[in-house]
Amino acid sequence: MKTNDLLSQKNNKFNFWKAVSRMFQKGGVYVSLVILLIVAAIISPKLLDPKHLLFILKIASILGIISIGQALLIITRGLDFSVGASATLVMVLICSITMGDSEYTFRAIIIALATGFLVGVVNGLLVVKFHISPLVGSLGVMSLLTGITYLYTKGFARGSTPEFISYLGNGLLFGFLPVSLIIWLVIALVIIFILKRTAFGRYIFAVGANPQAAYMAGINPEKIVLYVYMISGLLTAVAAIIWAGYLRSPTLVGGSSYPLDSLTAVIIGGTPLAGGKGSILNTIIGTIIIVLLSSLLNMLGLGEGVKMLFQGVLILIMVFAYTGRKSIS
């Protein structure tokens, strides 16, 4: 009787931060998007021109595909900070293999996907087999990949993308719909289908929520996490192909913002870092917010520094809103 009373008392107490956090988890990302759009409309109405919005979506598709992989990882309690370095390596490989020659397109795409897959396997094995903290392990892999990229290019990237890959990054369907946007949406739909409708999807959530319990229920958590790392590696490679097509020539430094950008997109989308929960749709909205925000800051003439500052604050506020205050003091 007494414990029951205590329990009910605890439940009845209104916890302000819990309420806010629940509200945020449901629709915070949409509210943020609307606020950002209103701010954008006030500051520079040009930003909301449909043509420009489609352009923003075209750029966002690169980050968006990476973020979907990141979201899957975070659902299984993982994290990958090497996405930027691996995307850069894949892009450099594509450009230097094809040298703009359409003949080698197929070979380049295969090698790109294989590289992304391999990076995913390495990251996954480090986490699964050696029990290394995902963040620190992937930081090590990031340093490794950056070194390999520099050694491969000797510090000066050359080459360009063939016709087909440029079309993936820059082409328009029906004269207005970016091809990369369609690829992004198709990937998102496939992943959402896998998560919602297949056993594998349910295993992913189960492993993220409680690996021990999942193991008891007959799932092999290590296998699931490894598969998720493989998928994420492949998605990064796809994003890198689109990125190469969009830029048409390689860059060695552009990828450094992808790790934090993708992490922010996932966090804004309400996926908790503790794992077991998460939504691909919200991650997509989160990606659009990040790209819109950086486009807005660019338009105001504020540089990379201010963007980093904003992102740091944004992550802190968002994670705080989702997780709330410590109850014990």
Place this chain on the structure above:
Amino acid sequence: MRNSSYSTRFNFGKLSRYNSVFFTYIFLLFVFIIFYIFFPLYRTSANISNLLIQIAPLALVALGQTVVLIGGGIDLSVGSIISLTTIIVANLMGNSFYGIILGLLLAVALALIIGFINAVICNETNIPPLIVTLSMSYIVQGIVLWYRSAPGGSVPRGLLKILLYRFNILSMPIIMVIIVYAIFTFIMSRSTFGLHTYAIGNNEQYSRMAGVNVKKIRIGNYMISSFLACFAGLILASRIGSGAPLIGDPYTLESLTAAIIGGMSFSGGEGFVLGALGGSAIVGMISNALNISGVDPFYQYIFRGALLIIAMVINSFKRR
């Protein structure tokens, strides 16, 4: 009647606890002997004295990182604090005495404030320390890049003279490192603060029940870490004679590597600060050997990543 196994006193005398540090120094000796035999350039006293100065900043940052790791946290904002300090030292100080003093005070105060904010956020919210310090590193780095996006400025001569004063092989940075390590070895093994840091790293809940002021200890930990990062930034700035907005970036990773080679784990509550000195000496020596042997500087990236991963893999095997 008292059962000795229930004793709450920390038993620092046990040799097995020192195992990890012992192996670190054996490995350090091994690396040193190999380089001594195979690289003639390595043996020159000029190089050894340079090497010691090169290791000094990393040794300080790694010490701070170790203190935070013992307390069960992690500090990823040290790199950005180093960059911030070099920028302040090179750009905000005049050549006057008061300018230098004010600049130093500003740098130290900012570092302490950053550490304080890190700890308060970790104390009051459910955000994991990893995310707190990562976001903080982006905030600080953003401010630094906003203020100066390219390397520049120059360190005042008076400060250079003091910070780079050297006689024979010994130099000011090395003396500072020795003093700081002596102080922190004492603090962590003999004082209440050290004992409580180990306690909250082992089990925060239990230590709170036992009357440890967890919040205060954590604030102390993070402030030590950011203060030492600021110190490292000072030495680094005097070594290159200028400030750079991204120079501290690799130190985040290298301090973690040095701490892990020094026998730390991410679970907290174990390890010794002296391990960080050995760890950073190993990292610094290999990096220095790569430099003077004239291989492509891009190998440094591969070396950093590989060393971190290998150290963690070895750590995970030790744990089984």
